[in-house]
Amino acid sequence: MENLPLPPTPQGVGSKTFTPPLLDGSITFPQMIDHHLELSPKHPFFRFKPTASSSSNYDDLLWGDVARAIHRAARFIREHATSALTDPTSVPVIAVLSAADPVTYFTFTHGVIRAGYQVFLLSHHNSPTALAHLLVEAGTTHLFISNDLSVRNIGRAALDLLKINQPGYSLHTCGFPRFQDLYPSAESDVGFEPLMPMETPSLDSTIMILHSSGSTSFPKPIKITHRSVLEWARIPWYGGSDLCGEVLGMHALPWFHAYANMVVAGAATSGFICAIFPPGDRSPPALSPVSILKEMVATDCTVIISVARLIEEWACDSDAVAALTRVKCVVFAGVSLKQDVGNFLSSSGVSLTSLYGITEAGPISKFFPASPAPEDWEYFEFSHHTAPFLQPQEDAAGTFEVFFPSISTHTPAVLNANIKGKPAYATNDLVGQHPKNPALYKIVGRVDDQIILSTSEKTNPGPLEDIIKYDPMIKNAVMFGRERYQNGVLIEPKKEYEIDPADLEALASFRNAIWESVERANAYGPSHSRIFKEMIVVTNSSKPFLYTAKGSIKRQLTIDHFQEEIEATYRAVENAVQTSFKPPVTWDYASVLEFVRKVVFSDLGHELKDDDDIFQHGGDSLLATHVRNTILHALRENGISVAKITQNLVYSTPTILGLARYVSSIGNPSNADAVEDRHTRTRALEDMVTKYTSDFPIHNPTALAPASEVVLLTGSTGSLGSAVLAHLVTLSSVSRIYAFNRKSRDGTSIRQRQLKSLESQGLNANIVDSPKVILVEGDTAAKDLGIPSELYDEIRNSITLIILNAWHVDFKLTLPSFEPLIRGARNLIDLALASPHPTPPRVLFTSSISVVMKWDGSCAVPEDFAKHTTVVADMGYGESKWVAERILQIAGEVTALQPVIARIGQISGGANGFWNQSEWLPCIVRSGQVLGVLPQAQGDVSWLPLPVAAIALVEMRNSPYGVIHLCHPRPVSWSSIFTHIASSLGAEMVPFADWLRRLEGSLESADKIQVEEANRNPALMFLDTFQQCISVADSGISFRDAIGFPMLETTRAVEVAHSLRAENLNQLRAEDVEQWLAYWRRSGFLHPVQLLV
Incomplete structure (x- = not known):
């Protein structure tokens, strides 16, 4: 038997009608219903507006009423399902396709569970093809269909597809009971007898099957266990207050969806009352924001459970806003509430609460916080029954991907990852941390919504789309650009602002009207995520966005839906050129340099130095396209072949100087050799990457994570x-x-x-x-x-x-x-x-x-x-x-692989002084004995002792970052090391250039052949390297170490590898140098005598 800890916030304290059930795992949710049949029969469960003839303000269905009806439903289902079973030992999977009222729907589905079967809740908004797919995927044995015409039609179409595509599949169909079949009159209910007490099932056995929304592909069945539903039921006990007697308005929720099922489970442990539309044959009013809120007001709701779309509609109605201020809390989930709407409602006195829940992991935010700050309405706090693991995102400070490891109080229904040796659910959700309260977070997007451009740069579209959607003319926005060089955005205008996108004048006017909102998004996002005006694609109601039943956008399907318009937009941009600049009269270097300057400055919007990297000064992929197209246009106008110019012209030569040299070589072939060499090298590198980044295998997990x-x-x-x-x-x-x-x-x-x-x-x-x-x-x-x-x-x-x-x-x-x-x-x-x-x-x-x-x-x-x-x-x-x-980077972007690249600087000696004598530094030291001099250099070195490098490298195996630098985070000066070496060898310190001249001279004046001289003075093997060091030193390039190597940032390295932190790692000292020298002497690399001259 499970022994779960008692959560911290008791429910039903002091209630005369409600007795909370045991929460220690000894009973399951269907047993809780039997508990209330016995101990809470007079406590209200459902509330709805009364009939016209009733004198009361509302009608209640009590827990006793509902529990008895569930027992009736269980008998009804056993009668219909058992007789059709071909294998009496199997557990039937009962699918429910129904638009019945919430009471009838809840009662029937929990009757399936009380009968000991698995219930599969199907959305009647699915297509027949999706329904047929789900029925087979879940192994459905029975399908109960309600009598609604639209539901019958969609069910019949799905069954017809099954007959065609799965002719051998056995599926029994049954009719759905009516409300009065499950809730007979008191006179007809005299002979009611409850079912025998049920045996406690395994908490890890399946109780329910839900399905995903199918926003990117076919929906997928998700098996929910008794453990998961118990965790849903326990969630109010981790909240901020006792909810017993509170009336939760649930009129806006579809009952086949996880949202409603997660919320209603809490009623069994806390005693809150679920307000709904009236049950039975009484037709509910046409569902609209007005009718839903009217029902909530009529049933005296104290808490409103809703979705963002409805709340945004209510915000436009002053009477609705006034009604919302009179309830204790308005809860939204599923889709983010527009920030301007949330700010307006919060400032108007509406208490907003963000609820975070996932079908695969259940409700995972606090339900509800006791006294939330009004200004923090869009943030939530993780419920303390969970143990979220937050993985930082490299390119977005304060943003994390959320994982939920399986723990005793929280077991996700889907386990698709491993965190610190524990199975976990990777949500793909991205959350942003509150800038002042680290316990609060908000949803900012999804990892799988990230747009990876062809440049490998990433855009998180969620926050940018939210900013754009604040525009009063815009209903919705979806960014696109995966594997392209530039992002764009699909805009769905509000009805009153619709245009004909084929009307170029109206399109330009609309783009101008919303441009300020797009520019706000551009200012918020990184430069590579910038949206240009030409990349705005406007839709209208003749071809709308695609939405799920809960009102969220089917992102990828919507992008696919507008693929033709998107392709046309990219073609138009790719053909765009600047024709206002006259091509050079002659194609000499000076003329081409001036021409390229004008083109780049115009596209960039400001000037920069000729040798500055364009992309580090605001350039992006669209600029690269414009600049390349303008250069091509100028060359063609002069009858010059452009066959050699590649698509990545600006990327491979990202400076004005580089472009000018290359373009002048095209216009004047006598300049071409050096430039061609550089482009040939670039092509060779990129071709090698392309060769080894095609057709990566798909990771197909089939086993649990290992224990070690x-x-x-x-x-x-x-x-x-x-x-x-x-x-x-x-x-x-x-x-x-x-x-x-x-x-x-x-x-x-x-x-x-x-x-x-x-x-x-x-x-x-x-x-x-x-x-x-x-x-x-x-x-x-x-x-x-x-x-x-x-x-x-x-x-x-x-x-x-x-x-x-x-x-x-x-x-x-x-x-x-x-x-x-x-x-x-x-x-x-x-x-x-x-x-x-x-x-x-x-x-x-x-x-x-x-x-x-x-x-x-x-x-x-x-x-x-x-x-x-x-x-x-x-x-x-x-x-x-x-x-x-690059191969690893690309693999990490397109597969499940999570590579870590440890970019290593110079590693120094081991614990016993070991330092491979064939490396450049020992060879310089040896030259001190041969030449009598050692080089003096200005600057620092960041050499890392070999034992520390090994430990730090292993510590980096779990790094959340893709690239880390492995070098000493606290450099020391070159002179502090070589002064000690020179003293030990009796050599003189001279400027690096003088030492290099003597090294070169030793080869020129040697009486012996060069190989023998190199054996005697192995520093000669690195002559080219040392000459390049002098070249770099003379160039004046900043951020170089003493001999010209680039300085490496180590912030992430120190964060990940504790062995690199100051408390664990000394700077290089004289003792280290002595160990190196002693090792080289022991090995015979250095002679005991000091000088060999």
Whole structure:
């Protein structure tokens, strides 16, 4: 038996008619109904306006009345369902398709449950095709259809489709009982006998099936358990006040929907009264905002449960507003209330409350807060029976995606994610935190509503659409732009402001009239989300937006509905050019530079420096299109071929100088060689990304999340890999590590290589024999990683994390030489997506500072994806890392994968001083013994000790951010390190340029062949690198370290990795330097004598 804790806010205190049931999990909701039949029979359950002949203000149905009717319904259903069952051991699934009044509907559906069956609530607003799909998907055995003409027609059409498409499917149809069949007169009810007490069912057995709205595709059945309904019933006990005796106006709610069922469940534990339209054959008035509010007033409602659409209509009627001020609370849910409407009502004295609930997770906001601040009407507080996990959004401060882990007091009906080892429901909802009260949140959009442009930038349309919809001329707005270069917006005008969109003059006038509202949205959103006037698509009532039964927009279906108009808008914009600028008379560089300046300045709206990045100064994708089209137009006017100009002209050369050089090379081919090289390189990088980002597999979870972490670590025999392996073995949460490496060319076994690497760092070599460690030799570029299929399946079925660490380090190779590693990265992505776990294993990629080596921004390199090839170092190694980053970024956007890219700066020595002597820094140190001098450089370095780098990297595996920098967050000066090294070696410190000249001179004056001199003075192997450092230093580019490497931002790194925080990590000190020197001397890299000159 469950033993759930008693919630904090008792209900029904002091009531003479209501006795709360047990809430500890010992009884289920249908047993609560039997409880009230015995202990609360005189307490009102339903309230409605009386008949004309009645002298009372309203009529009540008591709990005793309803409970007896539910027992009658259960008998009725058993008689009709049991006789038709072919398998008496199976549990019937009883579908209900009905437009019956709320009392009859509730009574019948709970009669199904009391009979021990599963009830499937169907919306009669579905299409016949959707209904047929749902009936089969849920395994329906019986369909009860009410006698309403429209319902019968839709049901008959769905059944006809089933006969055609599912000829062997067995489904029994039955008629729906009338109100008077379930609620006979007192005279006819003399012989009533209750059913036998029911056995307590498993809390995890299905009681009810609801379905999604089908706003993006076919609706899906959602199974609701006894546990879920019990949690719904307990929700008032987590609220702010005793609701017993309160009258909740529920006239606006459809009773096949989760909203009504979640609310009404609370009546069984709190004793509030549900006000509804009268039951039976009395036809309700035509449903309108006026008639609904009139019924609420007539039944003395103290709380109104409604939807935003109705509240917005009431706000336009002063009498309605006055009526709303007289109730204690007006609740809205489902769709956000327009902010201007909410502000107006709140300032008028209406007490508004936002309710947050989801079919898949139940009601999850406090029901209701005790004394909410009027100005916070759009915010809610999570109910304390839940434990929401809020994942920050990288591109929106204070915005979070909401997850609900399964806990003892809250078990979502759908579990599709894993949070900290617990199954959870990923809502896809985005919430914004209150700026002053961190306990309050509001819905701001959905993750799956996010528009990902072709530039990979993201737009969250919800807040922008809300701003646009405040315009008095606009009924609704839907933004579009997925996989396009620019956003647009569909506008549905209010009836009185409709136009003919084909009338270009009227269209221009309407766009101008609403432009101020669109500009407010543009000011609110990021620059890449900007909507241009040409991208406003206006609709009219002859082709309206598509809505769900609860009044929310079917977003994707609406966008699909207007695809023809959207395509026409993009074509018009793509063909737009600026013809006001005369093309250059001659196509020399100076003339083209002046022409490009004018074009860019005009589109941008302000001037900028010729070498400024256009996109960092307000440029966006629409500007890129305008500028490219204008340049093409000018070239064509002069009869110049534009065949070589690519679609991404402005993206690949995002400065006025770059554009001018390239365009002048087209107009004057003698200038073309250098520019062509740069474009060829860009195309090669982008082609490689395209090659490895097509046809990602779909993640199809089939198993529960594992209880422990299992890691696939590639490159475990390298310096960082060994340190990471040694740290992973110490973690209790990690049960297994597959240490994956390529076969050695010289035949050395993986065991020998792993032992040697661990011993060289002074790490515990015995971990090779740990039961946690499995050494694997393979090839990530090969099919199934080049390992036996049984082992591949074992890895696929168990891993929770992939650390992609293996990468060949050779700064002289070109991009094609790294393609096997890039193919290996894609294979590991596919491996992750083939995982059976609810969430695919994260891929943690050790990238490199070389990806952003040419960064020239006005700040340190941000912890974000590097979208442009212009920042990548001109070498195959950095280019290959950039390609891998982009592949992972795209995979994270279009699949369930959540990659983390750790962009690594310089890693310094290990715990015993180990520092790979083939790296550039040890080679500089060796040059001090050969040349007698060491370089002095101005500035800082942010080298991170190897043991800390390993720990921090592992800490980053659960990062909410896609990109993190792994370097020392508290740099030290170059001189503080090299002064100590020079003193230890007896070398002289000279300016970096002087040291470089001596290094170059040592090669020119050497009597020995160059290879021998390089062995003696290995710094010569990095001569090109050191020459580039001087070039960068002379360029005056800001935010560079002592030898010209870009400075990396580390805010996110320090947030995620505790080992990088100041209390856990010292700055580099003399003791560290001494350890390096001692190691190099022990290894023979440095000679005991100080100088070799």
